[in-house]
Amino acid sequence: MATDHAIGIDIGGTGIKGAVIDLGTGELVTDRVKVRTPEGGRPADILAATEELVTGIDQRTGTKLPLGVCFPAVVKGGRTLSAANISREWIGLPAEEMFEKALGRDIHFINDADAAGYAESRYGAAVGVEGLVILTTLGTGIGSALINDGVLVPNSELGHLELDGHDAESRAAYSAMERESLSWEKWAKRLQRYYSHLEFIFSPDLFVVGGGVSKHHEHFLPLLKLTAPIVPAVHRNNAGILGAAALAIR
Template sequence: MASDATRAVGIDIGGTGIKGAVVDLKDGTLLTDRVKVSTPKGAEPPDVLEAVKEVLSRLEISEDAIPLGVAFPAIVKNGTTLSAANVSDKWIGFEAEKFFEDGLGRDIYFANDADVAGVAEMRYGAARDQNGLVILTTLGTGIGSAVMYRGVLIPNTELGHLQRAKHGKDAEAFAAYSAMEREELSWEQWAERLQWYYDYVQFLFSPDLFIVGGGVSKHADKFLHLLSLKTPIVPATHRNNAGIIGAAALSLGAAPQLADVTVAD
Protein backbone atom coordinates (compact mmCIF):
# COMPACT_ATOMS: atom_id res chain seq x y z
CA MET A 1 0.00 0.00 0.00
CA ALA A 2 0.93 3.61 -0.38
CA SER A 3 2.11 5.61 2.58
CA ASP A 4 -0.36 7.30 4.91
CA ALA A 5 0.37 10.64 3.23
CA THR A 6 -1.03 9.39 -0.08
CA ARG A 7 -4.04 7.29 0.95
CA ALA A 8 -7.31 7.85 2.71
CA VAL A 9 -10.58 6.09 3.44
CA GLY A 10 -13.78 7.07 1.68
CA ILE A 11 -17.24 6.09 2.95
CA ASP A 12 -20.26 6.72 0.72
CA ILE A 13 -23.61 6.54 2.53
CA GLY A 14 -26.59 6.02 0.24
CA GLY A 15 -30.27 5.32 0.55
CA THR A 16 -29.83 1.60 -0.09
CA GLY A 17 -26.16 0.87 0.58
CA ILE A 18 -23.10 2.10 2.47
CA LYS A 19 -19.82 1.58 0.63
CA GLY A 20 -16.20 2.14 1.56
CA ALA A 21 -12.61 1.52 0.48
CA VAL A 22 -9.06 2.76 0.94
CA VAL A 23 -8.10 5.09 -1.90
CA ASP A 24 -4.76 6.01 -3.43
CA LEU A 25 -4.92 9.81 -3.60
CA LYS A 26 -2.29 10.07 -6.30
CA ASP A 27 -4.47 8.57 -9.02
CA GLY A 28 -7.87 7.96 -7.42
CA THR A 29 -7.72 4.17 -7.53
CA LEU A 30 -9.00 1.78 -4.87
CA LEU A 31 -6.26 0.12 -2.83
CA THR A 32 -8.67 -2.38 -1.32
CA ASP A 33 -11.76 -4.22 -2.41
CA ARG A 34 -14.90 -2.16 -2.00
CA VAL A 35 -16.86 -3.11 1.11
CA LYS A 36 -20.62 -2.64 1.00
CA VAL A 37 -23.35 -3.15 3.58
CA SER A 38 -27.07 -2.44 3.31
CA THR A 39 -28.31 0.87 4.63
CA PRO A 40 -30.33 0.01 7.77
CA LYS A 41 -34.10 0.15 7.40
CA GLY A 42 -35.30 3.63 8.33
CA ALA A 43 -31.69 4.94 8.15
CA GLU A 44 -31.77 6.57 11.59
CA PRO A 45 -28.52 8.07 12.91
CA PRO A 46 -27.48 5.38 15.45
CA ASP A 47 -28.09 2.56 12.97
CA VAL A 48 -26.21 4.30 10.16
CA LEU A 49 -23.27 4.90 12.52
CA GLU A 50 -23.14 1.19 13.35
CA ALA A 51 -23.18 0.33 9.65
CA VAL A 52 -20.27 2.73 9.03
CA LYS A 53 -18.38 1.07 11.88
CA GLU A 54 -18.97 -2.30 10.22
CA VAL A 55 -17.54 -1.05 6.93
CA LEU A 56 -14.44 0.31 8.69
CA SER A 57 -14.04 -2.95 10.60
CA ARG A 58 -14.21 -4.99 7.42
CA LEU A 59 -11.62 -2.66 5.88
CA GLU A 60 -9.50 -3.30 8.99
CA ILE A 61 -9.29 0.44 9.72
CA SER A 62 -8.99 0.83 13.46
CA GLU A 63 -6.63 3.78 13.76
CA ASP A 64 -7.07 7.45 12.88
CA ALA A 65 -3.70 7.79 11.14
CA ILE A 66 -5.46 7.36 7.79
CA PRO A 67 -7.73 10.32 6.91
CA LEU A 68 -11.44 9.54 6.60
CA GLY A 69 -14.05 11.23 4.42
CA VAL A 70 -17.76 10.50 4.66
CA ALA A 71 -20.30 11.29 1.93
CA PHE A 72 -23.96 11.65 2.87
CA PRO A 73 -27.20 12.12 0.84
CA ALA A 74 -28.25 15.51 2.25
CA ILE A 75 -27.53 19.21 2.14
CA VAL A 76 -24.51 19.65 4.41
CA LYS A 77 -23.51 23.03 5.87
CA ASN A 78 -20.90 23.39 8.60
CA GLY A 79 -21.27 19.72 9.46
CA THR A 80 -25.05 19.87 9.87
CA THR A 81 -27.43 17.98 7.59
CA LEU A 82 -30.29 20.23 6.48
CA SER A 83 -32.29 17.72 4.46
CA ALA A 84 -33.00 14.01 4.38
CA ALA A 85 -32.96 12.43 0.93
CA ASN A 86 -33.99 8.77 1.26
CA VAL A 87 -32.95 8.60 4.93
CA SER A 88 -34.72 9.30 8.23
CA ASP A 89 -36.13 12.78 8.81
CA LYS A 90 -34.15 12.77 12.05
CA TRP A 91 -31.15 13.90 10.02
CA ILE A 92 -32.79 17.26 9.27
CA GLY A 93 -31.05 19.95 11.34
CA PHE A 94 -28.76 17.27 12.82
CA GLU A 95 -25.11 17.88 13.78
CA ALA A 96 -24.07 14.88 11.74
CA GLU A 97 -20.34 15.52 11.44
CA LYS A 98 -19.97 15.82 15.23
CA PHE A 99 -22.19 12.75 15.68
CA PHE A 100 -19.92 10.65 13.46
CA GLU A 101 -16.74 12.07 14.98
CA ASP A 102 -17.94 11.32 18.50
CA GLY A 103 -19.18 7.87 17.51
CA LEU A 104 -16.03 6.92 15.62
CA GLY A 105 -13.64 8.62 18.04
CA ARG A 106 -11.79 10.47 15.29
CA ASP A 107 -11.87 13.50 12.97
CA ILE A 108 -13.60 13.12 9.63
CA TYR A 109 -14.42 15.20 6.55
CA PHE A 110 -18.18 15.23 5.93
CA ALA A 111 -19.96 16.40 2.77
CA ASN A 112 -22.84 15.87 0.35
CA ASP A 113 -22.54 12.62 -1.59
CA ALA A 114 -23.01 14.03 -5.09
CA ASP A 115 -20.58 16.87 -4.35
CA VAL A 116 -17.80 14.46 -3.43
CA ALA A 117 -18.53 12.41 -6.56
CA GLY A 118 -18.08 15.65 -8.50
CA VAL A 119 -14.71 16.21 -6.81
CA ALA A 120 -13.63 12.71 -7.81
CA GLU A 121 -14.51 13.39 -11.43
CA MET A 122 -12.84 16.83 -11.35
CA ARG A 123 -9.64 15.47 -9.93
CA TYR A 124 -9.41 12.04 -11.54
CA GLY A 125 -12.14 11.64 -14.14
CA ALA A 126 -14.44 13.01 -16.81
CA ALA A 127 -14.50 16.60 -15.47
CA ARG A 128 -10.73 16.92 -15.27
CA ASP A 129 -9.37 19.88 -17.27
CA GLN A 130 -12.89 20.96 -18.25
CA ASN A 131 -12.97 24.77 -18.28
CA GLY A 132 -16.70 25.30 -18.72
CA LEU A 133 -19.79 24.41 -16.70
CA VAL A 134 -20.02 20.72 -15.83
CA ILE A 135 -23.02 19.11 -14.14
CA LEU A 136 -22.70 15.65 -12.66
CA THR A 137 -25.86 13.76 -11.78
CA THR A 138 -25.98 10.57 -9.75
CA LEU A 139 -28.85 8.29 -10.74
CA GLY A 140 -29.77 5.84 -7.99
CA THR A 141 -32.28 5.79 -5.16
CA GLY A 142 -32.63 9.51 -5.90
CA ILE A 143 -30.92 12.02 -8.18
CA GLY A 144 -27.95 13.86 -6.76
CA SER A 145 -26.14 16.70 -8.48
CA ALA A 146 -22.79 18.45 -8.45
CA VAL A 147 -22.27 21.71 -10.33
CA MET A 148 -18.71 22.67 -11.25
CA TYR A 149 -17.44 25.73 -13.09
CA ARG A 150 -13.81 26.00 -14.16
CA GLY A 151 -12.69 23.61 -11.46
CA VAL A 152 -14.78 25.22 -8.71
CA LEU A 153 -17.48 23.14 -7.01
CA ILE A 154 -20.67 24.96 -6.07
CA PRO A 155 -21.86 22.80 -3.14
CA ASN A 156 -25.29 21.56 -2.13
CA THR A 157 -27.18 21.91 -5.37
CA GLU A 158 -30.33 19.80 -5.29
CA LEU A 159 -31.23 19.40 -8.95
CA GLY A 160 -32.92 16.08 -8.26
CA HIS A 161 -35.69 18.03 -6.57
CA LEU A 162 -36.65 20.18 -9.52
CA GLN A 163 -40.44 20.22 -9.54
CA ARG A 164 -42.65 18.88 -12.29
CA ALA A 165 -45.42 21.42 -12.71
CA LYS A 166 -48.92 20.05 -12.02
CA HIS A 167 -47.60 16.55 -11.32
CA GLY A 168 -47.04 16.70 -7.57
CA LYS A 169 -43.74 14.82 -7.77
CA ASP A 170 -40.20 16.07 -8.12
CA ALA A 171 -37.68 14.96 -10.73
CA GLU A 172 -36.13 12.14 -8.74
CA ALA A 173 -39.51 10.56 -7.95
CA PHE A 174 -40.12 10.50 -11.70
CA ALA A 175 -36.71 9.83 -13.22
CA ALA A 176 -34.33 8.27 -10.66
CA TYR A 177 -33.12 4.74 -11.32
CA SER A 178 -35.30 3.63 -8.41
CA ALA A 179 -38.35 4.80 -10.38
CA MET A 180 -37.31 2.56 -13.27
CA GLU A 181 -37.03 -0.42 -10.93
CA ARG A 182 -40.19 0.39 -8.98
CA GLU A 183 -42.34 0.80 -12.07
CA GLU A 184 -40.58 -1.93 -14.08
CA LEU A 185 -39.79 0.42 -16.95
CA SER A 186 -37.80 -0.63 -19.98
CA TRP A 187 -34.58 1.21 -20.77
CA GLU A 188 -36.42 3.02 -23.55
CA GLN A 189 -39.28 4.07 -21.24
CA TRP A 190 -36.85 5.27 -18.61
CA ALA A 191 -34.82 7.16 -21.20
CA GLU A 192 -37.95 9.16 -22.09
CA ARG A 193 -38.09 10.35 -18.49
CA LEU A 194 -34.38 11.13 -18.49
CA GLN A 195 -34.84 13.07 -21.71
CA TRP A 196 -37.36 15.32 -19.96
CA TYR A 197 -35.02 15.74 -16.99
CA TYR A 198 -31.83 16.56 -18.88
CA ASP A 199 -33.72 18.84 -21.29
CA TYR A 200 -34.97 20.78 -18.26
CA VAL A 201 -31.54 21.07 -16.62
CA GLN A 202 -29.97 21.93 -19.97
CA PHE A 203 -32.46 24.77 -20.46
CA LEU A 204 -31.85 26.17 -16.96
CA PHE A 205 -28.03 26.05 -16.97
CA SER A 206 -26.69 25.63 -20.53
CA PRO A 207 -23.87 23.35 -19.33
CA ASP A 208 -20.89 22.33 -21.42
CA LEU A 209 -20.90 18.73 -20.20
CA PHE A 210 -23.18 16.32 -18.37
CA ILE A 211 -21.62 13.46 -16.40
CA VAL A 212 -23.80 10.55 -15.26
CA GLY A 213 -22.78 8.73 -12.08
CA GLY A 214 -24.47 6.37 -9.64
CA GLY A 215 -24.82 2.62 -9.80
CA VAL A 216 -26.64 2.60 -13.14
CA SER A 217 -23.72 4.36 -14.85
CA LYS A 218 -22.15 0.93 -15.35
CA HIS A 219 -25.02 0.32 -17.80
CA ALA A 220 -24.50 3.61 -19.64
CA ASP A 221 -24.43 1.78 -22.96
CA LYS A 222 -28.07 0.82 -22.47
CA PHE A 223 -29.54 4.30 -22.16
CA LEU A 224 -27.22 7.24 -22.88
CA HIS A 225 -27.42 6.70 -26.63
CA LEU A 226 -31.22 7.01 -26.38
CA LEU A 227 -30.94 10.64 -25.24
CA SER A 228 -30.88 13.55 -27.70
CA LEU A 229 -29.24 16.61 -26.15
CA LYS A 230 -27.24 19.60 -27.33
CA THR A 231 -24.92 19.05 -24.36
CA PRO A 232 -22.45 16.14 -24.47
CA ILE A 233 -23.32 13.49 -21.88
CA VAL A 234 -20.85 10.84 -20.67
CA PRO A 235 -20.69 8.28 -17.85
CA ALA A 236 -18.60 9.06 -14.80
CA THR A 237 -15.11 7.66 -15.16
CA HIS A 238 -15.31 6.15 -11.70
CA ARG A 239 -18.92 5.01 -12.01
CA ASN A 240 -20.39 4.18 -8.58
CA ASN A 241 -17.00 4.48 -6.84
CA ALA A 242 -16.86 8.25 -7.39
CA GLY A 243 -18.42 8.98 -3.98
CA ILE A 244 -15.84 6.84 -2.20
CA ILE A 245 -12.96 8.39 -4.12
CA GLY A 246 -14.15 11.97 -3.69
CA ALA A 247 -14.80 11.54 0.04
CA ALA A 248 -11.30 10.16 0.46
CA ALA A 249 -9.78 12.98 -1.60
CA LEU A 250 -11.53 15.67 0.46
CA SER A 251 -10.54 14.06 3.75
CA LEU A 252 -7.24 15.96 3.63
CA GLY A 253 -9.06 19.28 3.45
CA ALA A 254 -6.70 21.97 2.17
CA ALA A 255 -3.73 19.64 1.71
CA PRO A 256 -1.38 20.83 -1.08
CA GLN A 257 -2.18 17.91 -3.38
CA LEU A 258 -5.81 19.06 -3.47
CA ALA A 259 -5.03 22.66 -4.36
CA ASP A 260 -6.37 22.14 -7.89
CA VAL A 261 -9.84 21.29 -6.55
CA THR A 262 -11.63 24.29 -5.11
CA VAL A 263 -14.88 24.28 -3.14
CA ALA A 264 -16.80 27.53 -3.39
CA ASP A 265 -17.99 29.18 -0.18
Protein backbone atom coordinates in the same frame (compact mmCIF):
# COMPACT_ATOMS: atom_id res chain seq x y z
CA MET B 1 0.72 4.26 4.61
CA ALA B 2 1.83 7.52 3.04
CA THR B 3 0.09 10.84 3.56
CA ASP B 4 -1.05 10.70 -0.06
CA HIS B 5 -3.60 8.15 1.12
CA ALA B 6 -6.97 8.82 2.75
CA ILE B 7 -10.04 6.84 3.75
CA GLY B 8 -13.35 7.42 2.01
CA ILE B 9 -16.61 6.25 3.59
CA ASP B 10 -19.87 6.23 1.62
CA ILE B 11 -23.04 5.90 3.69
CA GLY B 12 -26.13 4.87 1.77
CA GLY B 13 -29.64 3.64 2.45
CA THR B 14 -28.67 -0.04 2.09
CA GLY B 15 -24.92 -0.19 2.71
CA ILE B 16 -21.97 1.61 4.26
CA LYS B 17 -18.74 1.07 2.33
CA GLY B 18 -15.19 2.30 2.63
CA ALA B 19 -11.62 1.90 1.41
CA VAL B 20 -8.21 3.56 1.46
CA ILE B 21 -7.57 5.64 -1.66
CA ASP B 22 -4.34 6.67 -3.35
CA LEU B 23 -5.05 10.38 -3.81
CA GLY B 24 -2.61 10.70 -6.71
CA THR B 25 -4.24 8.06 -8.90
CA GLY B 26 -7.72 7.65 -7.40
CA GLU B 27 -7.14 3.91 -7.09
CA LEU B 28 -8.22 1.80 -4.12
CA VAL B 29 -5.18 0.58 -2.18
CA THR B 30 -7.25 -1.71 0.06
CA ASP B 31 -10.23 -3.87 -0.77
CA ARG B 32 -13.57 -2.12 -0.48
CA VAL B 33 -15.26 -3.17 2.75
CA LYS B 34 -19.00 -2.97 3.27
CA VAL B 35 -21.50 -3.41 6.09
CA ARG B 36 -25.27 -3.27 5.84
CA THR B 37 -26.89 0.03 6.79
CA PRO B 38 -28.80 -0.78 10.01
CA GLU B 39 -32.56 -1.22 9.55
CA GLY B 40 -34.30 2.14 9.92
CA GLY B 41 -31.07 4.14 9.41
CA ARG B 42 -31.22 5.77 12.85
CA PRO B 43 -28.35 8.01 14.01
CA ALA B 44 -26.90 5.88 16.84
CA ASP B 45 -27.05 2.73 14.71
CA ILE B 46 -25.37 4.30 11.64
CA LEU B 47 -22.67 5.88 13.82
CA ALA B 48 -21.94 2.49 15.46
CA ALA B 49 -21.80 0.66 12.10
CA THR B 50 -19.50 3.33 10.61
CA GLU B 51 -17.22 3.19 13.65
CA GLU B 52 -16.94 -0.60 13.25
CA LEU B 53 -16.04 -0.22 9.57
CA VAL B 54 -13.44 2.51 10.18
CA THR B 55 -11.87 0.64 13.11
CA GLY B 56 -11.35 -2.35 10.82
CA ILE B 57 -9.66 -0.16 8.17
CA ASP B 58 -7.48 1.52 10.83
CA GLN B 59 -6.34 -1.88 12.10
CA ARG B 60 -5.48 -2.96 8.57
CA THR B 61 -3.42 0.19 7.84
CA GLY B 62 -1.91 0.49 11.32
CA THR B 63 -2.54 4.24 11.40
CA LYS B 64 -5.30 6.85 11.45
CA LEU B 65 -5.44 8.28 7.95
CA PRO B 66 -7.34 11.45 6.93
CA LEU B 67 -11.01 10.55 6.59
CA GLY B 68 -13.88 11.78 4.44
CA VAL B 69 -17.50 10.69 4.85
CA CYS B 70 -20.29 11.20 2.32
CA PHE B 71 -23.92 10.98 3.32
CA PRO B 72 -27.38 10.99 1.66
CA ALA B 73 -28.43 14.44 2.89
CA VAL B 74 -28.04 18.14 2.26
CA VAL B 75 -25.05 19.10 4.44
CA LYS B 76 -24.55 22.70 5.62
CA GLY B 77 -22.11 23.73 8.29
CA GLY B 78 -21.74 20.08 9.27
CA ARG B 79 -25.50 19.68 9.84
CA THR B 80 -27.73 17.28 7.93
CA LEU B 81 -30.75 19.22 6.66
CA SER B 82 -32.51 16.36 4.85
CA ALA B 83 -32.55 12.56 4.85
CA ALA B 84 -32.83 10.25 1.80
CA ASN B 85 -33.53 6.55 2.48
CA ILE B 86 -32.43 6.91 6.12
CA SER B 87 -34.22 7.95 9.32
CA ARG B 88 -35.75 11.43 9.37
CA GLU B 89 -34.16 11.76 12.84
CA TRP B 90 -31.04 12.95 11.01
CA ILE B 91 -32.70 16.19 9.94
CA GLY B 92 -31.15 19.12 11.83
CA LEU B 93 -28.45 17.11 13.62
CA PRO B 94 -24.81 18.29 13.96
CA ALA B 95 -23.82 15.14 12.05
CA GLU B 96 -20.20 16.05 11.27
CA GLU B 97 -19.51 16.62 14.98
CA MET B 98 -21.27 13.34 15.86
CA PHE B 99 -19.16 11.36 13.37
CA GLU B 100 -15.96 13.07 14.55
CA LYS B 101 -16.74 12.06 18.11
CA ALA B 102 -17.63 8.47 17.14
CA LEU B 103 -14.62 8.05 14.84
CA GLY B 104 -12.10 9.83 17.07
CA ARG B 105 -10.71 12.30 14.53
CA ASP B 106 -11.49 15.29 12.33
CA ILE B 107 -13.37 14.37 9.16
CA HIS B 108 -14.61 16.03 5.98
CA PHE B 109 -18.37 15.50 5.75
CA ILE B 110 -20.23 15.97 2.47
CA ASN B 111 -23.37 15.13 0.48
CA ASP B 112 -23.01 11.85 -1.44
CA ALA B 113 -23.81 13.19 -4.92
CA ASP B 114 -21.35 16.06 -4.36
CA ALA B 115 -18.67 13.50 -3.45
CA ALA B 116 -19.42 11.52 -6.62
CA GLY B 117 -19.25 14.66 -8.75
CA TYR B 118 -15.95 15.69 -7.21
CA ALA B 119 -14.56 12.18 -7.85
CA GLU B 120 -15.47 12.41 -11.54
CA SER B 121 -13.80 15.84 -11.81
CA ARG B 122 -10.59 14.57 -10.15
CA TYR B 123 -10.33 11.01 -11.47
CA GLY B 124 -13.11 10.32 -13.95
CA ALA B 125 -15.20 11.54 -16.86
CA ALA B 126 -14.77 15.25 -16.07
CA VAL B 127 -10.98 15.47 -15.58
CA GLY B 128 -9.62 18.68 -17.07
CA VAL B 129 -13.03 19.94 -18.28
CA GLU B 130 -13.22 23.73 -18.19
CA GLY B 131 -16.47 25.45 -17.33
CA LEU B 132 -19.53 23.84 -15.80
CA VAL B 133 -19.97 20.09 -15.33
CA ILE B 134 -23.31 18.74 -14.09
CA LEU B 135 -23.23 15.22 -12.67
CA THR B 136 -26.56 13.47 -12.12
CA THR B 137 -27.03 10.06 -10.52
CA LEU B 138 -30.09 8.21 -11.78
CA GLY B 139 -31.36 5.80 -9.13
CA THR B 140 -34.16 5.81 -6.56
CA GLY B 141 -34.13 9.58 -7.04
CA ILE B 142 -31.85 11.93 -8.96
CA GLY B 143 -28.78 13.20 -7.15
CA SER B 144 -26.77 16.05 -8.61
CA ALA B 145 -23.46 17.86 -8.36
CA LEU B 146 -22.30 21.11 -9.97
CA ILE B 147 -18.58 21.56 -10.60
CA ASN B 148 -17.36 24.79 -12.16
CA ASP B 149 -13.70 24.87 -13.27
CA GLY B 150 -13.01 22.07 -10.79
CA VAL B 151 -14.71 23.85 -7.87
CA LEU B 152 -17.69 22.10 -6.28
CA VAL B 153 -20.87 24.13 -5.71
CA PRO B 154 -22.44 22.05 -2.92
CA ASN B 155 -25.99 20.86 -2.23
CA SER B 156 -27.63 21.31 -5.62
CA GLU B 157 -30.88 19.35 -5.53
CA LEU B 158 -31.61 19.24 -9.24
CA GLY B 159 -33.71 16.09 -8.92
CA HIS B 160 -36.31 18.25 -7.18
CA LEU B 161 -36.80 20.78 -9.95
CA GLU B 162 -40.49 21.05 -10.75
CA LEU B 163 -41.19 19.97 -14.32
CA ASP B 164 -44.69 19.83 -15.82
CA GLY B 165 -46.22 19.94 -12.34
CA HIS B 166 -44.09 17.06 -11.00
CA ASP B 167 -40.93 16.68 -8.96
CA ALA B 168 -38.53 15.86 -11.83
CA GLU B 169 -37.12 12.74 -10.16
CA SER B 170 -40.60 11.23 -9.67
CA ARG B 171 -40.83 10.82 -13.47
CA ALA B 172 -37.23 10.68 -14.68
CA ALA B 173 -35.33 8.68 -12.03
CA TYR B 174 -34.42 5.08 -12.85
CA SER B 175 -36.95 3.97 -10.21
CA ALA B 176 -39.73 5.51 -12.36
CA MET B 177 -38.64 3.41 -15.32
CA GLU B 178 -38.76 0.26 -13.17
CA ARG B 179 -42.01 1.18 -11.41
CA GLU B 180 -43.85 1.92 -14.67
CA SER B 181 -42.10 -0.79 -16.75
CA LEU B 182 -41.00 1.83 -19.31
CA SER B 183 -38.97 0.88 -22.37
CA TRP B 184 -35.54 2.53 -22.77
CA GLU B 185 -37.09 4.73 -25.49
CA LYS B 186 -40.00 5.91 -23.33
CA TRP B 187 -37.71 6.59 -20.39
CA ALA B 188 -35.28 8.44 -22.68
CA LYS B 189 -38.11 10.81 -23.67
CA ARG B 190 -38.49 11.76 -20.00
CA LEU B 191 -34.73 12.12 -19.64
CA GLN B 192 -34.72 14.33 -22.74
CA ARG B 193 -37.29 16.64 -21.14
CA TYR B 194 -35.25 16.73 -17.91
CA TYR B 195 -31.78 17.29 -19.43
CA SER B 196 -33.09 19.84 -21.95
CA HIS B 197 -34.48 21.81 -19.02
CA LEU B 198 -31.17 21.63 -17.14
CA GLU B 199 -29.38 22.76 -20.27
CA PHE B 200 -31.78 25.67 -20.71
CA ILE B 201 -31.15 26.86 -17.14
CA PHE B 202 -27.40 26.20 -16.75
CA SER B 203 -25.80 25.90 -20.24
CA PRO B 204 -23.29 23.32 -18.96
CA ASP B 205 -20.17 22.25 -20.83
CA LEU B 206 -20.61 18.58 -19.93
CA PHE B 207 -23.19 16.25 -18.39
CA VAL B 208 -21.94 13.16 -16.53
CA VAL B 209 -24.50 10.45 -15.75
CA GLY B 210 -23.90 8.11 -12.80
CA GLY B 211 -25.93 5.64 -10.77
CA GLY B 212 -26.11 1.87 -11.35
CA VAL B 213 -28.07 2.26 -14.60
CA SER B 214 -25.16 4.14 -16.18
CA LYS B 215 -23.52 0.77 -16.88
CA HIS B 216 -26.30 0.36 -19.50
CA HIS B 217 -25.67 3.83 -20.95
CA GLU B 218 -25.62 2.58 -24.54
CA HIS B 219 -29.41 1.95 -24.27
CA PHE B 220 -30.39 5.53 -23.45
CA LEU B 221 -27.64 8.16 -23.69
CA PRO B 222 -27.41 7.95 -27.53
CA LEU B 223 -31.17 8.72 -27.69
CA LEU B 224 -30.67 12.14 -26.06
CA LYS B 225 -30.20 15.24 -28.22
CA LEU B 226 -28.41 17.98 -26.29
CA THR B 227 -25.93 20.74 -27.09
CA ALA B 228 -23.48 19.67 -24.37
CA PRO B 229 -21.90 16.22 -24.51
CA ILE B 230 -23.48 13.68 -22.10
CA VAL B 231 -21.25 10.80 -20.96
CA PRO B 232 -21.43 7.97 -18.42
CA ALA B 233 -19.61 8.30 -15.10
CA VAL B 234 -16.39 6.30 -14.77
CA HIS B 235 -16.55 5.52 -11.03
CA ARG B 236 -20.05 4.21 -10.40
CA ASN B 237 -19.87 2.24 -7.15
CA ASN B 238 -16.67 3.83 -5.86
CA ALA B 239 -17.42 7.48 -6.71
CA GLY B 240 -18.61 8.42 -3.21
CA ILE B 241 -15.61 6.75 -1.55
CA LEU B 242 -13.20 8.45 -3.96
CA GLY B 243 -14.72 11.92 -3.62
CA ALA B 244 -14.99 11.74 0.16
CA ALA B 245 -11.33 10.64 0.43
CA ALA B 246 -10.09 13.31 -1.98
CA LEU B 247 -11.91 16.03 -0.02
CA ALA B 248 -10.55 14.73 3.32
CA ILE B 249 -7.23 16.49 2.81
CA ARG B 250 -8.59 19.76 1.46
